[in-house]
Amino acid sequence: MKNKLLVFQSDFGREEGTVSQMYGVALGVDPSLRIHEITHEITPFDIWEASYRLFQTQGSWPTGTVFVSVVDPGVGSERKSVVVQTDGGHLIVTPDNGSLTHTVVKFGVIAVREIDETVNRAPDSENSHTFHGRDVYGYTGARLAAGIIDFEDVGPLIQPEKLILLPLIEPRGSSGAVNGIIDIHDVHYGNVWTNIPSIMARENGMALGDTIEVVIENDGVETYRELIPYSRSFSAVPVGGDVLYDNELLYLALSVNQGNFAEVYNIGYGSGWTISLRKNS
Amino acid sequence: MKNKLLVFQSDFGREEGTVSQMYGVALGVDPSLRIHEITHEITPFDIWEASYRLFQTQGSWPTGTVFVSVVDPGVGSERKSVVVQTDGGHLIVTPDNGSLTHTVVKFGVIAVREIDETVNRAPDSENSHTFHGRDVYGYTGARLAAGIIDFEDVGPLIQPEKLILLPLIEPRGSSGAVNGIIDIHDVHYGNVWTNIPSIMARENGMALGDTIEVVIENDGVETYRELIPYSRSFSAVPVGGDVLYDNELLYLALSVNQGNFAEVYNIGYGSGWTISLRKNS
């Protein structure tokens, strides 16, 4: 029994009609589809962010949900279009351009198929070369979510190892210390999220209530160095105070209580932004 | 027969994945839930605005709708989590931090229950302390809207008088005059809405077509004083002209036709922003 959940992500914005066209084509496939979204506000062309948002959200969605992610600066070029089946029981429809990096590394994928666009393409869209989101990804995602086609009908299997991945630096721990990267921003509040699981901090001797020395470097240049409390939530420090906390995915994160950490300290994200944390003794 | 309507409000924004996680958890409870929203663009941490938007919108939604409001600067602290049953036949799930002020004062509530988080919390979320919107409020709202639990299953009854309320100044009328506060902005257009019902203006001798002297003070300091027409709609004055009108909730409101009243005259909102209106004779 299909739950008919179809979840879109893109960098199209909602100011104009593009997203609506994708939804219209999908609902033309089956008007009873339950369409939702991760966000359509991915920074334009930011494949890293697209990859992170897929990772961030998919665990909250029920098994059988079909995701369609369209951050596609190479639309019209030779990049592949794929559907992956994840360990968590989801399908993700996306260009093969790195958007699956976090999903592959942190969750794992069971199988990958390249979309055969000769059969999986909206009728009468052959002359359209700049809107695969509507013509291929949205249409194919809708037919998968509606149960009109199965994963096997997408196209030929390809090796998961052939998927294009962005370079990710893995977190590491040692006694009293952990290090990793700034993986993303919680953009609305300006919180800064690392790729270091809270459990790794625990295993290396750091606990809530400790004071932690935090150092952030951008391509090796020190940008931030402070001793700050590791607390249960923002409200444990005064408004305007820096705090280390476990975010909603149970990774280490940094916040200025009711302020914008990323902006105040001018912090970016990605593999060039490394962070090390050490328990103060 | 449940209508399965679940309506969210938050200050999370839609730029990233947080709202999507709440929706995913709710749809994991029941994929046939009809999820809609008030807005996710509440000014961060602005409990007054959250309170007003709940008041503004709930009357338009059918009986049985479940609202989930998450403006929660105190997440992780000791503030209570509650569900209220309103006079209008709605349920509202929210932190008890003042978000229910306008609802209590203008509509009234029938009963309040504190959420027992030992039973009303998403599975495996015990270690998450910063995302009650997903783990407690969204999950509980979804189970109420789906009919899996009833209001009685939320947790123990508490006295409605114990709810935390922000200080509200009530409007008053006298012959030819009314006064009150600037209750909120119609932010997209910059119109300024008072807490004075249009009917109170009528009862005190003011009518459409009158010229009205409007005075706005911020903590007692005069910010605006003009004689302006009281008109049926914006288009009754030239573009750029000030106008007093009855807003969509039938309260007195101020507009610059096709302009931004709040910005032009630098007006805020809340109990510190008082307004008095007097019929010009």
Add this chain to the structure above:
Amino acid sequence: MKNKLLVFQSDFGREEGTVSQMYGVALGVDPSLRIHEITHEITPFDIWEASYRLFQTQGSWPTGTVFVSVVDPGVGSERKSVVVQTDGGHLIVTPDNGSLTHTVVKFGVIAVREIDETVNRAPDSENSHTFHGRDVYGYTGARLAAGIIDFEDVGPLIQPEKLILLPLIEPRGSSGAVNGIIDIHDVHYGNVWTNIPSIMARENGMALGDTIEVVIENDGVETYRELIPYSRSFSAVPVGGDVLYDNELLYLALSVNQGNFAEVYNIGYGSGWTISLRKNS
């Protein structure tokens, strides 16, 4: 069998409760309606943009979809409220203020009815004069989408020729050249879309791979003149390069690859923004 699709467009924004009120009233008519949107981010009062977005999106939506468009600077004045039945099998509910211009000129309408507001108005909304989007348009659209009323129940027929249209300049072709206007922006990316069908370029001897001289004038004053490639997609030119391409509706369009054409060259849209393209020989 109704598909129950109801698609809204407005210039209300999503920052506050107005859109939610429209949706609540519609779902009070029938909670099983499938409400979606074109956008609520139309530039305030921009009837031209509203007209274009209706044109841009309606072709992607299935037959039977009901659109409600509320860009209504004249709310409360004597402008008519209408429902049109389009050649494509859609209904559009809107103020008669020019919002239907592109729909009429590019698709055609079969029949137009003026809304009889004595019967097609939300209960108890008689004293509300500034929110026809909720009280008349949303409510009537919902009852049409739900199948509670038919097109015949809307109100009296009026002549399609009586609809208010904005002045549109039609595109023209001659040997090796085409000209028209800048019809709209793809605002999120800053691409600039013309009203010249790609097929008209083909018929006048222009082909992918050609170099084209593009001239844009604003009320007769030259704003842009360049020789640029006519390519299959953005990625055919380097990042930062200008490119002419066929947009998703198969009209000629201009882009700076991963840049913002409209902003870089300060381009507007509408009948005052003319464009001519000539094949370079």
